[in-house]
Amino acid sequence: MKIRVGIIGSTGYAGAEIVRLLLQHPEAEIVWYGSRSYVDQNYADVYRNMFELVDAACMNDNMEELSERADVIFTATPQGLCASLINEKILERAKIIDLSADFRLKRVDVYEKWYHRTHEAPGYLPEAVYGLCEINRADIAKARIVANPGCYTTTSILTLYPLVAEGLIDPSSIIIDAKSGTSGAGRSAKLPNLFCEVNESIKPYGVASHRHTPEIEEQLSYAAGMDYQAGESILINFTPHLVPMNRGILATCYASLTEGADAQKIREAYEKYYKEEYFIRFLGKDSFPETRWVEGSNFVDIGYTVDMRTNRVIAAGALDNLVKGAAGQAVQNMNLLFGLPENTGLKLVPVFP
Amino acid sequence: MKIRVGIIGSTGYAGAEIVRLLLQHPEAEIVWYGSRSYVDQNYADVYRNMFELVDAACMNDNMEELSERADVIFTATPQGLCASLINEKILERAKIIDLSADFRLKRVDVYEKWYHRTHEAPGYLPEAVYGLCEINRADIAKARIVANPGCYTTTSILTLYPLVAEGLIDPSSIIIDAKSGTSGAGRSAKLPNLFCEVNESIKPYGVASHRHTPEIEEQLSYAAGMDYQAGESILINFTPHLVPMNRGILATCYASLTEGADAQKIREAYEKYYKEEYFIRFLGKDSFPETRWVEGSNFVDIGYTVDMRTNRVIAAGALDNLVKGAAGQAVQNMNLLFGLPENTGLKLVPVFP
């Protein structure tokens, strides 16, 4: 019998990508297309690519009712919604994979500071597992609540994790300059996201204040062996930029090498952590990722070089923000939760051009 | 045992799309990545999206040798190449699916006039089957040579076929104004295809002289029951335009209604021909296709309206030029040739955004 899936927020771009992936997943079926904005409308009228592929109307976001019908619930919703609805009754019936930030940060004070809102379910933070599959695989498999990582954060953390974990870079020197396609901004009708406003331009935004900053810091602090809960933390600079393209994230990361670190050790670190990973494609030294090579797939491509003049490593990671940066990783988490091979339904070949 | 596939011209955009589709096809395996331009280079170095997915070097276009190893050969090559290489020995061993125009036109004089070249294998024209699956399904299944239709032509013919076949429009009034993404121009390094030349612009080209014109005329003449070989033919106007996007073709078609024709009869004609077709999605009256809804898939979306003021029907079809307009239809033809369900490996959900 197939895994019964409910999606809250199925008409956002991330939600729609979950739909796309699950329609091609051999072990799952969608039983609930949730969308507060389009209740009772045909899903295929909201997303015409689904014409003749999805025959269902949009449902409200009643998680309790949904939990009776589904084995797993994806919440692809704005911050706060999942935390406001989650309860024990729901969790007894269904697993939750939350694509919002509600359960990503272990420290409530950090969440409330960066998200400017009160956390409505802090009691569930301890058990929630940060769903970065390549790092937390074992814990995810046993979780009830999986906090699906952000798009920028997945790219940034996977690019830097081995270097921090192996002590090859000075954590206080980390600077991440990231670039994202526009689907990351969501499907709501806002002037800054209009075609003519985005097209033919690039801009930084959320400089020194973007919410993915503490998420990256927390995970890299764990990699560095710090006691994050006790207040230890790496501090980084993270600057996102908006690029006139639909999909794709590129994170260009800079850090100073520690004593004894060099290009060879960096290569070894990447190979140690990622050699067996299906979804991470390590390009090696002097080879850099481009978002076009991962589009439509769940891959993360990573490359690097070392500048001996400045004693810095420049490493870059690229992924499709809607797949490995959102829906694909969510499905990967679902596979882990239900004991399936991790790449079930996710062996998508990148679409180019 | 899987179907063994050889691809001549695997490093063009259409060839690369065949690779993408076959990597996800359950009954086929690629045994030969042909590419005259990249002989001995790793395929995955030419198309980095295939990193860790394809482990093979590019081979020369030796069709005789290839025919010993493959059950079917796709030729995704410039006009003339397939016709110059094809022979009985090859055809005894392998089926040919030719993505060039060499075997699309039954009349040698028409080919030579529009393509400005001598046909090198006219003897094979009679047996070659025009591979428009929805129309010629039965013949394709028995063919040795399948002439895979052009991208503009697939869109145009499928949009107009039922209306011509049912006598609902005056064939002499047909005007097709088509728009294509830039991948249709191929991957060769030519100035007019540079990013800055194509971006932020739209242009007509090949006005009244584009080579897809006689291909559309021939097929629609068959639909009209004309004796095309004897010189009868519909004559149309076909104008292609270049659009600043990667993929997608839209054909906007105009024609005058015949006596007694109306919107209802047009709907019935479309339903008669396409109701059972998996890959044709008929949107109905007053609903028009957009290329974004078919991108990455093998679907053709078709809609129409009737302008009673001018007594004309305006019908439009949209498809992904690299899938249903090239590689997808080629794989669909392969499925037919080998007795597989026609949509095997082709149930691709359109990728949006």
Next chain:
Amino acid sequence: MKIRVGIIGSTGYAGAEIVRLLLQHPEAEIVWYGSRSYVDQNYADVYRNMFELVDAACMNDNMEELSERADVIFTATPQGLCASLINEKILERAKIIDLSADFRLKRVDVYEKWYHRTHEAPGYLPEAVYGLCEINRADIAKARIVANPGCYTTTSILTLYPLVAEGLIDPSSIIIDAKSGTSGAGRSAKLPNLFCEVNESIKPYGVASHRHTPEIEEQLSYAAGMDYQAGESILINFTPHLVPMNRGILATCYASLTEGADAQKIREAYEKYYKEEYFIRFLGKDSFPETRWVEGSNFVDIGYTVDMRTNRVIAAGALDNLVKGAAGQAVQNMNLLFGLPENTGLKLVPVFP
């Protein structure tokens, strides 16, 4: 002393383009930046390209007050606004150049049918002059109200005018397939205009129902010498398409040649009407316009060919929808109204790439 200009609707794309053009106009100065949506906000905060170039706050749309301060008022506003505000007091003080459709159509019934609204100032229709400068130059110079033409209509009419006027084409055979950049959709925050919805796609819209249809029909009817007011009219098919680019309109026009018409006579017709026109660049036979070559300028490029197989002419025109299709033509009209050389401030060289 400079011409004092007020702009109602200065924060839409067309209004902002008027600002751009007038900042570089030697004989005009803007005295009123009207914008109902941004009252009291700094104009340069709404359009950051104007930082340090415009030092003014947005004003409400009080046309009476404005008419005391300005010699000419541009209304770059939604349909209906200009008609609802205009009165004799205003017209005694200032000229009106209306960029909406309120005064473009001479027949109230046609306006009300296509625009689905009641006309609020039909009394001013007789005196309003259709501001297609190349055709109505003399009347414009004497007008109080200039109805600035639509973007699609300017392109279409200028492309076909000489052919209709000289009787070279059958008016009942005219089909116009037009393509526009996205700035034509305006700056309001609507889902269909989001970057990810427009990018990588092309779509037809308003098929057989677009409001520019009767405007084209009326003007071409005059060209044909018809008594439009009495009910005579050319009927055409006009289909607009949305293209993923910021600026530019291309109109591809099809028509059957009349007896005796040929390529040479068509050339002569274009030369007769346009040889002396600064803003119309006639490319000749077999040369077609591309929107990139006119971007940022007030030029209209026109080319054509004749298909002798079908006895049709295919002619195409291209312009920048925000310049010659809106703001540039409005300024050209202003120049006419105030006796300036018609290209004053408008000798803009197209920006490429």
Next chain:
Amino acid sequence: MKIRVGIIGSTGYAGAEIVRLLLQHPEAEIVWYGSRSYVDQNYADVYRNMFELVDAACMNDNMEELSERADVIFTATPQGLCASLINEKILERAKIIDLSADFRLKRVDVYEKWYHRTHEAPGYLPEAVYGLCEINRADIAKARIVANPGCYTTTSILTLYPLVAEGLIDPSSIIIDAKSGTSGAGRSAKLPNLFCEVNESIKPYGVASHRHTPEIEEQLSYAAGMDYQAGESILINFTPHLVPMNRGILATCYASLTEGADAQKIREAYEKYYKEEYFIRFLGKDSFPETRWVEGSNFVDIGYTVDMRTNRVIAAGALDNLVKGAAGQAVQNMNLLFGLPENTGLKLVPVFP
């Protein structure tokens, strides 16, 4: 009498932009459209935006002959050409504004290391003036050879100059992550610059090896008061990225604050250096530039913030790579050379959208 201008390399994107700007310049006239690739072809056939605006055929790159006819020669050519042709006879007759890198770097060894070529005219390096107008205005006015700065370098240097000059940042901590539109790659027909290769993707390139690195280092070393000729130098990391847009450069710059530096002192530094500069628009704290706001103009927009958590400043600059990053600055230099107000012919209002 107007300044007579010759352009060597007038058919590249930078050369064509010089043409666009000079056609609108009141004090200059182009007397020589040089283009080795298009000799004897009509310039307006190579750039159709110039149809009816330029009536001249392309000339070969005979600088000696040209120097007899021109007061100033722009060389918008590949590295090495200007150095190979320059001589005393030419310089006695005409000023040279070289848009290549030949005379930008004072140290021959640095040039030869980064550009992998022998410098053919090292004797002229001492007198050549680095044409960053806002910094070297006085020297430029007296020069015979002006080395027009690179696009990335203009952006980067202007963004960081005041901070380095005032000792507010640690020079060894500087990291510049830059993003450029595709016109920076030039108009040659290369596969990586095809529309489908660039569109819908972002990539880093030339990581730790891009040639603009030493140019930035040299100029910032002067700002820091270092004896660059003697071997002292700031070392930076500079990473360019290719963005799917035609024009625009954004440089996001990171550096650690020195003791006592803060947001207020940074503001004061920018104001001290740039308050009087027409072409530099200082946006202030927490306001960041976007390339769309400068497109088509000669402006550089600069903004910044301070991250107190990491004690770093993040500053960003944006400009149009073809204008202030190439042709516009070249014309600005011409104005300086000929005693004209610096913004003559350059008060271009940015074109948006």
